[in-house]
Amino acid sequence: MVRIIHWGLGAMGTRIAALVRDRADMVSVGAIDRDPAKTGKTLDQLLARVRLPAVPQVLTKTGQVGDRGTGSPSPGRLNGPAGGIVVGSPEDVLQTPADLVILATGSFVEEVAPQVILALEHGLNVITIAEEMVFPEATAPDHAQEIDRMARNRGAVVLGTGINPGFVMDTLVICLTGVCSQVRHIMVRRANDLSPYGPTVMAGQGVGLTPQQFEDGVASGRVVGHVGFLQSLGLIARALGWTLDRIEQSREPIVARLMRETPYVKVPPGRVAGCRHVARGFKNGREVIFLDHPQQVRPELEGFETGDEIRIRGQPDISLRTSPEIPGGAGTAAIAVNMVPVVMAAEPGLRTMADLPLPRMVG
Amino acid sequence: MVRIIHWGLGAMGTRIAALVRDRADMVSVGAIDRDPAKTGKTLDQLLARVRLPAVPQVLTKTGQVGDRGTGSPSPGRLNGPAGGIVVGSPEDVLQTPADLVILATGSFVEEVAPQVILALEHGLNVITIAEEMVFPEATAPDHAQEIDRMARNRGAVVLGTGINPGFVMDTLVICLTGVCSQVRHIMVRRANDLSPYGPTVMAGQGVGLTPQQFEDGVASGRVVGHVGFLQSLGLIARALGWTLDRIEQSREPIVARLMRETPYVKVPPGRVAGCRHVARGFKNGREVIFLDHPQQVRPELEGFETGDEIRIRGQPDISLRTSPEIPGGAGTAAIAVNMVPVVMAAEPGLRTMADLPLPRMVG
Numbered sequence: 001m002v003r004i005i006h007w008g009l010g011a012m013g014t015r016i017a018a019l020v021r022d023r024a025d026m027v028s029v030g031a032i033d034r035d036p037a038k039t040g041k042t043l044d045q046l047l048a049r050v051r052l053p054a055v056p057q058v059l060t061k062t063g064q065v066g067d068r069g070t071g072s073p074s075p076g077r078l079n080g081p082a083g084g085i086v087v088g089s090p091e092d093v094l095q096t097p098a099d100l101v102i103l104a105t106g107s108f109v110e111e112v113a114p115q116v117i118l119a120l121e122h123g124l125n126v127i128t129i130a131e132e133m134v135f136p137e138a139t140a141p142d143h144a145q146e147i148d149r150m151a152r153n154r155g156a157v158v159l160g161t162g163i164n165p166g167f168v169m170d171t172l173v174i175c176l177t178g179v180c181s182q183v184r185h186i187m188v189r190r191a192n193d194l195s196p197y198g199p200t201v202m203a204g205q206g207v208g209l210t211p212q213q214f215e216d217g218v219a220s221g222r223v224v225g226h227v228g229f230l231q232s233l234g235l236i237a238r239a240l241g242w243t244l245d246r247i248e249q250s251r252e253p254i255v256a257r258l259m260r261e262t263p264y265v266k267v268p269p270g271r272v273a274g275c276r277h278v279a280r281g282f283k284n285g286r287e288v289i290f291l292d293h294p295q296q297v298r299p300e301l302e303g304f305e306t307g308d309e310i311r312i313r314g315q316p317d318i319s320l321r322t323s324p325e326i327p328g329g330a331g332t333a334a335i336a337v338n339m340v341p342v343v344m345a346a347e348p349g350l351r352t353m354a355d356l357p358l359p360r361m362v363g
Numbered sequence: 364m365v366r367i368i369h370w371g372l373g374a375m376g377t378r379i380a381a382l383v384r385d386r387a388d389m390v391s392v393g394a395i396d397r398d399p400a401k402t403g404k405t406l407d408q409l410l411a412r413v414r415l416p417a418v419p420q421v422l423t424k425t426g427q428v429g430d431r432g433t434g435s436p437s438p439g440r441l442n443g444p445a446g447g448i449v450v451g452s453p454e455d456v457l458q459t460p461a462d463l464v465i466l467a468t469g470s471f472v473e474e475v476a477p478q479v480i481l482a483l484e485h486g487l488n489v490i491t492i493a494e495e496m497v498f499p500e501a502t503a504p505d506h507a508q509e510i511d512r513m514a515r516n517r518g519a520v521v522l523g524t525g526i527n528p529g530f531v532m533d534t535l536v537i538c539l540t541g542v543c544s545q546v547r548h549i550m551v552r553r554a555n556d557l558s559p560y561g562p563t564v565m566a567g568q569g570v571g572l573t574p575q576q577f578e579d580g581v582a583s584g585r586v587v588g589h590v591g592f593l594q595s596l597g598l599i600a601r602a603l604g605w606t607l608d609r610i611e612q613s614r615e616p617i618v619a620r621l622m623r624e625t626p627y628v629k630v631p632p633g634r635v636a637g638c639r640h641v642a643r644g645f646k647n648g649r650e651v652i653f654l655d656h657p658q659q660v661r662p663e664l665e666g667f668e669t670g671d672e673i674r675i676r677g678q679p680d681i682s683l684r685t686s687p688e689i690p691g692g693a694g695t696a697a698i699a700v701n702m703v704p705v706v707m708a709a710e711p712g713l714r715t716m717a718d719l720p721l722p723r724m725v726g
Contacts, residue, residue, distance in 0.1 A: 019544045167542055171721065175538050178722025179530055179689055181382045181697040241725040314724075316693045322683045326542055330679045334544040358534065358717055359541025361677075362604040 002340055003098040005030040005124070007115060009038055009046055009086060012129060013104035015333040018047050020102075023363060026340060030093040031086040042084040090115070094122040099344065102336055103128035107227050109140035113147065116158055120150045125343055126158045129336050131227040133160030134170070135352055138234035148350035157346045161339050161353055163331035164190060165228035168308050169291055170235040171353040177240060182315035186236065189292040189309040192325045193299055194274055195262040205275045205295055206253060208265050214253040214272045225251045225277030226293045233281045233289055239354040244289075246282040251275055260298040273297050335359055365703055366461040368393040368487070370478060372401055372409055372449060375492060376467035378696040381410050383465075386726060389703060393456040394449040405447040453478070457485040462707065465699055466491035470590050472503035476510065479521055483513045488706055489521045492699050494590040496523025497533070498715055501597035511713035520709045524702050524716055526694035527553060528591035531671050532654055533598040534716040540603060545678035549599065552655040552672040555688045556662055557637055558625040568638045568658055569616060571628050577616040577635045588614045588640030589656045596644045596652055602717040607652075609645040614638055623661040636660050698722055 004026055006017045013033070020026050021043075031043050038046060087093050094101075101119040103126055106112050112130040119126045136144040151158050160166065169188045177183050194205060206214040206223035217223030229249060237244050256273040259266070267273045274296025281289035299306055306325045312318040342356050353359070367389055369380045376396070383389045384406075394406050401409060450456050457464075464482040466489055469475050475493040482489045499507040514521050523529065532551045540546050557568060569577040569586035580586030592612060600607050619636040622629070630636045637659025644652035662669055669688045675681040705719050716722070 022544070163542060172538065174723045175535065175721045177724040178701050179526060179694040179698050180724045181385070181693065181700065182726075183724050239721070239723045239725075315697070316690045318685060318689055319687075320683060320685045322681060324682075326681055327679045330544065331542040334678070335542050337544065338541050354721055354723065357720060358538045358602070360537045360602045360717065361540040361543045361546050362602075363545075 002026045002100055002344055003029040003096075004340070005032065005093055005096065005098045005101045006043070007032040007090065007101050007103045007119070008105035009033040009035070010104065012329065012333060013102070014046055014049075015329065016102055016104060016129075016336050017043055019333055019337045021047060023337065025362065026337070029098050030096040032088070032090050032093045033086050034088050036088070038086045039088040041086050043086065044084065046086065090118060094119060094124065098124055100125040100127065100340060102340075103130065104336075105130070107131045109133060109136045109143050113140070113143040116147055117150060120147070120154050120156055120158070123154050123156060125156045127336055127339055127343055128158075128160050129162045129166075129332055130160060131162060131165055132231060133158075134162060134165040134228065135231040135234040135238070136160065136350070137238075138230040144350060151350055152348045155348045157343045157348055158350045159339060159343050159346075159352070159356070160231075161335050161359075163326060163328045163335065164226075164293075165231040165235070166353060167331065167335060167359075168326060169228070169232040169293075171359070173236055173310055173312075174239045174354050175358075176310060176312060176318055176320065177314075180312060180314045180316065180318065183240065183312055185288055185290070185313040187290045187292070187309075187311040187313075189294075190325055191294050191299065191304065191306050191309075192328065193306050194295050194297045196329070198264050202265050202297075206272050207274060207297055208267055209253075209272045210270070211253050211255055211272060214275075218251045223251060223275065225275045226295065229277070229279035229291055229293075232291060233279060235352055235354055236289060237281065238352070242283050242288065244281045244283055245285070248280045248282075249278065251277050254294060254296045256302075258301055260296075260301055262297050265297060267297060274299075334361065338362070365389045365463055365707055366392040367703070368395065368456055368459065368461045368464045369406070370395040370453065370464050370466045370482070371468035372396040372398070373467065375692065375696060376465070377409055377412075378692065379465055379467060379492075379699050380406055382696055382700045384410060386700065388725065389700070392461050393459045395451070395453050395456045396449050397451050399451070401449045402451040404449050406449060407447065409449065453481055457482060457487065461487055463488040463490065463703060465703075466493065467699075468493070470494045472496060472499045472506050476503070476506040479510055480513060483510070483517050483519055483521070486517050486519060488519045490699055490702055490706055491521075491523050492525045492529075492695055493523060494525060494528055495594060496521075497525060497528040497591065498594040498597040498601070499523065499713070500601075501593040507713060515712045518711045520706045520711055521713045522702060522706050522709075522715070522719070523594075524698050526689060526691045526698065527589075527656075528594040528598070529716060530694065530698060530722075531689060532591070532595040532656075534722070536599055536673055536675075537602045537717050538721075539673060539675060539681055539683065540677075543675060543677045543679065543681065546603065546675055548651055548653070548676040550653045550655070550672075550674040550676075552657075553688055554657050554662065554667065554669045554672075555691065556669050557658050557660045559692070561627050565628050565660075569635050570637060570660055571630055572616075572635045573633070574616050574618055574635060577638075581614045586614060586638065588638045589658065592640070592642035592654055592656075595654060596642060598715055598717055599652060600644065601715070605646050605651065607644045607646055608648070611643045611645075612641065614640050617657060617659045619665075621664050623659075623664055625660050628660060630660060637662075697724070701725070
């Protein structure tokens with residue numbers, strides 16, 4: 001029974017907690033969130049709002065986390081404020097006897113590194129869905145080194161994972177190169193639908209802007225597109241023993257020709273429906289990796305099919321397609337939870353998806 | 364530099380040796396084959412016959428294995444009979460200072476277990492493409508236990524791999540379940556073209572027989588279809604923590620409607636062009652895994668597309684397709700060689716693809 005502390009109970013953190021509640025081999029023993037609307041509530045109260053088809057919406061009699069009346073885990077362990085109650089102060093919760101923190105607070109190493117360090121100071125393993133932590137060397141080598149050193153000292157494991165970065169554009173690609181004796185070029189395209197996402201994601205992708213506003217937003221850094229290309233490129237290169245001498249990125253607006261509407265945004269023709277973000281990695285002056293990530297709202301209205309596509313040119317060629325794309329939200333929550341037993345069995349240190357045994361669902 | 368002994372220089376073993384010759388991080392230091400037509404020849408002489416687009420057909424001046432004039436490996440290590448010359452007696456070659464044996468001699472645990480044991484007695488790691496060794500517990504738990512115990516005693520690693528079993532119907536499937544929080548059913552279909560294969564494979568698949576002869580062949584065991592279903596089912600179940608309570612298999616003839624001809628066989632209409640071999644795994648009385656492997660000569664003549672297809676029903680659903688199939692010969696040779704560095708870094712014992720870090724091509 002792995003004892004888990006949830007740090008960050010936004011959309012993703014709550015989803016993850018709901019999955020942990022459903023696992024027989026894990027138990028939630030603490031929860032941290034700085035949002036005053038959430039502190040003081042029980043995890044079960046927060047999870048009751050999560051509507052996931054796979055998660056039975058059963059509120060237990062005691063209101064304790066993980067107590068699904070199956071006889072285990074022992075209810076005693078779940079009592080006390082750090083068990084079922086969401087607390088604002090990390091230090092208070094991290095005192096709780098626990099094995100692992102699932103960190104779902106931010107995307108960037110700068111944001112989460114202090115949180116990772118704090119968890120490590122309490123001897124806890126960490127799994128985070130922070131995009132940049134999938135391969136922190138890419139943007140923050142000093143933080144990566146410090147985290148690795150500290151994890152080894154404390155006998156703990158730190159892993160960044162998620163659907164992308166973390167799986168579609170790196171882990172799955174690396175796994176497929178395993179059946180190649182030569183890889184000349186890797187192309188990955190992930191075309192997905194942004195319709196389920198809210199205002200924050202819309203803003204980061206420039207949805208609803210005029211094309212000119214989009215270009216200005218790219219220039220000013222307000223339109224970021226996808227966070228994860230540098231990590232996917234870095235992880236592939238590391239795994240394959242490649243040294244990339246140059247990385248290029250571009251962000252282009254996907255302009256609507258028809259009205260595209262979601263619960264959160266209304267994009268008339270001529271406005272931006274999404275962002276096509278592309279990254280290219282070069283080795284010895286030649287492009288060897290091409291990552292293409294067009295993300296938009298209501299792509300089906302203009303006949304754009306969503307899906308993940310991987311093409312490896314080499315010996316042999318491999319051409320693979322998922323249809324539709326592996327969904328980002330459900331997939332990220334699942335892989336974060338599925339990696340728990342793998343992380344618990346791993347050697348101490350900062351690990352990547354490429355260092356660890358295959359991900360797999362257990363249960 | 365990993366020093367490799369090649370045991371078995373048939374079609375696959377020769378391909379593997381050609382790939383090792385092309386790797387900067389490995390060197391072939393010995394070769395074993397019982398075929399009198401091969402013993403006494405140098406590996407380079409045998410490899411000169413292999414026509415692989417990815418492998419430069421360079422014969423070295425000295426005729427020594429691995430010496431591609433790049434300055435390394437040191438030529439001294441490659442001298443002597445066990446270096447470049449194919450030898451019939453395993454005991455003689457296994458004296459050579461080496462790190463790992465790549466075993467490509469047979470499909471079944473009963474055949475290769477004594478060879479694995481002999482290699483372990485010499486303290487050597489083993490990678491084998493014997494289909495049943497991908498998960499030897501499935502058909503030979505006693506052998507598996509003995510190999511595991513001996514490998515641990517000797518500080519060596521033993522791994523069975525290949526494209527199928529070893530990748531398409533197990534490793535890749537397990538990896539994909541990593542992004543699922545629930546898996547209700549797994550379907551894998553691998554539709555491939557048998558045209559490149561010779562008489563042995565044709566006989567095992569019943570190609571050229573009448574439908575009645577095919578049925579008789581299935582009954583007598585001469586028509587075997589695919590070797591690997593029990594291993595793929597076992598490996599998936601082990602990784603996912605499932606207990607299968609029943610496995611069913613069926614073999615059906617694929618009857619030609621048009622003339623299908625290859626260099627090795629001519630199948631007139633009404634005769635068998637291939638075998639559709641299916642396996643089903645049941646858990647708590649319900650089918651949870653369906654593996655479908657139609658193999659035939661010249662499928663394109665009747666409009667059958669080849670490819671690998673994986674459908675996971677769960678949370679979320681995943682639907683993936685490669686087109687065409689990942690080729691069996693090239694893929695098996697590549698993954699056997701690609702797993703060498705992974706095996707060299709692994710903990711001693713009998714390992715499976717699901718225990719080890721992701722496969723990947725290095726170079």
